[in-house]
Amino acid sequence: MSQPPQFDRTTDDYRLHRPDFSPKLYARLRAAGIGLPGQTILDCGAGTGLFSNPLVQASSIVTAVDVGFSLLRHAAAARVVARTEALPFESESFDVVTAAQCWHWFDRTLAPRETFRVLKPQGILAVIYQTYIPLPGTIAEQTERLILQHQPRWRHANSTGINGQVLRDVQVAGFREIESFSFDVEINFSRDAWAGFIRTTSAVGASMSAAQIAAFNQAHENLLRNAPQTFTIPHRVFAVVTKRP
Numbered sequence: 001m002s003q004p005p006q007f008d009r010t011t012d013d014y015r016l017h018r019p020d021f022s023p024k025l026y027a028r029l030r031a032a033g034i035g036l037p038g039q040t041i042l043d044c045g046a047g048t049g050l051f052s053n054p055l056v057q058a059s060s061i062v063t064a065v066d067v068g069f070s071l072l073r074h075a076a077a078a079r080v081v082a083r084t085e086a087l088p089f090e091s092e093s094f095d096v097v098t099a100a101q102c103w104h105w106f107d108r109t110l111a112p113r114e115t116f117r118v119l120k121p122q123g124i125l126a127v128i129y130q131t132y133i134p135l136p137g138t139i140a141e142q143t144e145r146l147i148l149q150h151q152p153r154w155r156h157a158n159s160t161g162i163n164g165q166v167l168r169d170v171q172v173a174g175f176r177e178i179e180s181f182s183f184d185v186e187i188n189f190s191r192d193a194w195a196g197f198i199r200t201t202s203a204v205g206a207s208m209s210a211a212q213i214a215a216f217n218q219a220h221e222n223l224l225r226n227a228p229q230t231f232t233i234p235h236r237v238f239a240v241v242t243k244r245p
Contacts, residue, residue: 004105005206007047008070013205015048015074017196021100021130022185025237026054032179032241034096034126035060042094042118044084044111045102049075051128052098063094085110092120100128103166112173119244125175127240131161132233133184139194139224140233146223147203150216154203161236175242182239186232191224194233 007014029035037059043052046064053076056062062077065084072079082088084099085107097115099106115125134140134157144157162182170178189197195217199205204216 005202007200007202007206008068010200010205011048011070011074013196013199014050014071017193018048018050018200019130019187019189019197019235021051021054021128022183022235022237024183024185025128025130025239026058028181028239029126029241032124032126034098034124034241039095040093041096041098042087042089042115043077044087044097044099044115045105046075046077046079046100047071047102049077051100052077055098060096063089085114087114087118089118091117092123093118094123095120096124096126098126098128101130103127103129103169104163108165108169112169112175116173116175116244121244123244125170125240125242125244127163127166127170129161129163129238130185130235131159131238132187132235133161134158135234138233139227139231142223143194143198143220146216146219147198147201150212150219151203151207156202162238166240170240170242174245176245178240178242180238180240183237185235185237187235188230188232190230191227194227194231195220195224 035055039060041060041062043064046066048071052062056076064075064077065080065082066072132140134144
């Protein structure tokens with residue numbers, strides 16, 4: 001995995017098989033003042049709009065940003081192709097900036113500064129993750145062992161679902177009133193949905209060649225033959241919410 005992952009390769013699987021973010025997450029964010037009607041929100045690393053589409057449905061005024069249009073064209077928000085490290089917006093333009101499932105791909109110095117710049121005073125930044133937890137003996141752990149056979153340098157295996165580095169990044173960038181929370185949810189998958197979801201990960205569809213993906217798919221299909229037709233995978237939701245002074 002020497003090259004950066006190319007998530008545009010995963011567009012179809014991403015659109016079909018990435019699970020929705022928990023409704024409880026949106027309730028917690030609304031309580032923190034995020035996702036209100038008429039609120040201007042910039043969603044960075046927006047992908048297909050999986051996180052931001054419910055904000056659009058809640059009548060927030062959302063702009064979705066990503067580095068390419070393949071994923072972004074499925075987002076319901078206004079769409080802008082750009083890097084979070086160099087946002088094409090005036091300073092103090094947005095009430096809220098969000099970044100869901102993507103902060104670890106950003107430059108840890110430039111991205112926090114840019115999100116700070118485009119927020120209005122007292123504007124809110126929310127960094128969000130919803131990550132499966134590969135508990136011992138589970139299908140998730142077995143799948144990760146298989147991924148590591150094909151991608152031994154993959155660095156995101158055995159996640160706890162907590163990205164503590166975000167807390168330091170935003171503090172160094174000058175954000176204040178930093179809070180974080182987490183909770184666990186169980187997400188149901190069919191065999192096909194789990195296989196499709198795994199293909200959207202950085203280790204598989206976003207970085208393997210077509211031949212490598214075909215070999216992995218076959219091995220994963222063989223593994224899943226021993227799994228129930230449907231099963232649940234534990235996920236951890238983690239969020240950091242902070243303000244620009």
